Amino acid sequence: MIKAQHMFKYFISFCFLFLGAKSFCQEIQQEKVPQKIKDTIVYKTNYGLRLGIDLSRPIKAYFSSSYSGLEITGDYRIRKNIYIATEFGFEKETSIEDYSNSTSKGNFIRVGFNYNAYKNWLDMNNEVFIGFRYGFSLFEQTLNNYTPNVSDAENGNYFPATIKTPSKAAANLNAHWSELMIGIKAETLKNVFIGISVSYKILISAKNPEDFQVLFAPGFNRIFESETGFGLNYTISYLIPFSKK
Amino acid sequence: MKKNILFLVLLTNIFAACEKDDFCVKNPVTSKLIIDFYDNTNRETLKKVQGFSVIAEGKTDSLFTNQSFNSISIPLNSLTTETSYIFKKNTTGGATANNNMATFSIVYDTEEAFVSRSCGYKIIFKNVAFSTDTNSWITAFTPSTIINLDDQSAAHVQIFH
Numbered sequence: 001m002i003k004a005q006h007m008f009k010y011f012i013s014f015c016f017l018f019l020g021a022k023s024f025c026q027e028i029q030q031e032k033v034p035q036k037i038k039d040t041i042v043y044k045t046n047y048g049l050r051l052g053i054d055l056s057r058p059i060k061a062y063f064s065s066s067y068s069g070l071e072i073t074g075d076y077r078i079r080k081n082i083y084i085a086t087e088f089g090f091e092k093e094t095s096i097e098d099y100s101n102s103t104s105k106g107n108f109i110r111v112g113f114n115y116n117a118y119k120n121w122l123d124m125n126n127e128v129f130i131g132f133r134y135g136f137s138l139f140e141q142t143l144n145n146y147t148p149n150v151s152d153a154e155n156g157n158y159f160p161a162t163i164k165t166p167s168k169a170a171a172n173l174n175a176h177w178s179e180l181m182i183g184i185k186a187e188t189l190k191n192v193f194i195g196i197s198v199s200y201k202i203l204i205s206a207k208n209p210e211d212f213q214v215l216f217a218p219g220f221n222r223i224f225e226s227e228t229g230f231g232l233n234y235t236i237s238y239l240i241p242f243s244k245k
Numbered sequence: 246m247k248k249n250i251l252f253l254v255l256l257t258n259i260f261a262a263c264e265k266d267d268f269c270v271k272n273p274v275t276s277k278l279i280i281d282f283y284d285n286t287n288r289e290t291l292k293k294v295q296g297f298s299v300i301a302e303g304k305t306d307s308l309f310t311n312q313s314f315n316s317i318s319i320p321l322n323s324l325t326t327e328t329s330y331i332f333k334k335n336t337t338g339g340a341t342a343n344n345n346m347a348t349f350s351i352v353y354d355t356e357e358a359f360v361s362r363s364c365g366y367k368i369i370f371k372n373v374a375f376s377t378d379t380n381s382w383i384t385a386f387t388p389s390t391i392i393n394l395d396d397q398s399a400a401h402v403q404i405f406h
Contacts, residue, residue: 098269099365148357149274149365152320155308158301159322161368212359225267225361 043123044244047077050193052237054087059234066094069218073235075114080245083114085131087233091218100146102212106139108219110179125187127195133179135201137219141209142169170209175217177203183233191239196232203227269364273397276370277318278351281400285384288405291315296335301328302348311335316400323368327352334382334406347381349404353394370394375402382406 054071061068069091075083092105112133118126145165152158183197203223206214216222221229284292298310299319308319322328329350337343353370360367374390377383385405394401 095362097362097365100362146366148323148368149269149360150320150323150368152273152275152277155320156306158304158306158308158320159324159328161323211357213362215362225363 045120045123045125046191046239046241046243047245048240048242050075050077050083050237050239052193052195052235054089054233054235056232056234057089057091066096068092071233073233073237075237081116083116083129084111085114085133086111087133087219089219093216093218094144095215095222097215099149100215101144102141102215103144104139104141104214104216104218106137106173106218108135108137108139108217110135110219112179114181127183127185129181129183129185129197131179131181131183131197131199133181133199135175135177135179135219137175137217139173139175139218140169140171141173141212141214141216142167143209143212168209168212170212173207173209173214173217175203175206175214175220175223177201177217177220177229179231181231181233185237191241193235193237193239195235195237197235199231199233201229201231203229267361267363269361271360271364274360274364275320275323275368276395276397277320278394278402279316279318279397279400280349280402280404281316282314283403283405285405292406294332294334294406296333298333298335300331300333302331303329318397321351321353321370321394323355326354332383345382347383348378349383349386350376352376367395373401 052073054073057069057071069089071087071089073085073087075085077083086109088107088109090105090107092103094101094103110133112131114127114129114131116127116129118128120126143166145163145167147163148161150157150159150161179199179201181197181199183195185193185195188194201220203220206217206223206227208214214223221231223229282292282294284290293313293315295313297312297314298307299317300307301322319330327350329348332347332349334345334347335343336345351373353373356369356371357366358369359365371393372390373392373394375386376389377386383404383406387403391401
């Protein structure tokens, strides 16, 4: 019994041992908090017009003989985290399918805004952004050739079809779409930015040629069966600074 | 930097995967002619054609030989406006002397219609008219004309024998 009493005493005093430590810790924290508030230096960053070019398009054109295109990008910073953004240019692409071969070419413009979700250190000016765009393109599509699909594998294509070359051009086609993008931009040299972004596009409407379909719309890229598309941008841009805020 | 490279690799993968999204799942795209064979005396019941061979006029290879079918689907030639098939029936044994021939001709107009990116254009056969030679094993057939052949869901012609 006596032994047990000694044990309890030991435990109870052990409990009190850290009480002091705990209150000591709190005192330190209280001292630290006001120090943080004293830091009031504001780092200013450049505001202005940023102009750029999409490098992925000339690269794609170099490797693919069925593509050519150019895209100019521009954005203007209106708030700390918000930019008005636009891209415009032209594209030409030949869609080579199993049963048809067609070429789309024309101009496009996309307008919208970017929201920078990245908190920069000091006076750095990098971005991890999400963006929204409305896109519009005016183009023409030429059906170069096609082969009617009479494939009948179970009978070993008993009656084959021949290739037809109508070279039928349909002008004044258009497409509207909305676009969600996500990307990064990094200031690599003073006022020079490298950016990469991907976008998911949803077609709002497209004017199809008579008895055919728009397979590729400039600025939209390939139109998938579900009327959606994907885009990739790799841009180099220069910021013309107007003011520092 | 390592993170960026990883991101780029991932991105390339995504785009490479997107390259071929749609395969033509419609089979066939251009409709074939479906013929059902019925018993001539009891016209409600299907009757198989024994020792059945089919070849198109002007072709050297048969669609099939010496089979037993009560329903066939045969392609029409989209490059011409007439396709003639020779139906050979051999009910007894298979000896050449027992061959029964019948010519079944189909006359039509063709029209092209766009289906999709992956399937391309199909052929719609319009104003289709059937005929057969007299004194063959084909006793009768119905109907003798159809306006549009653009559907594979049911038989287009019934042949009685």
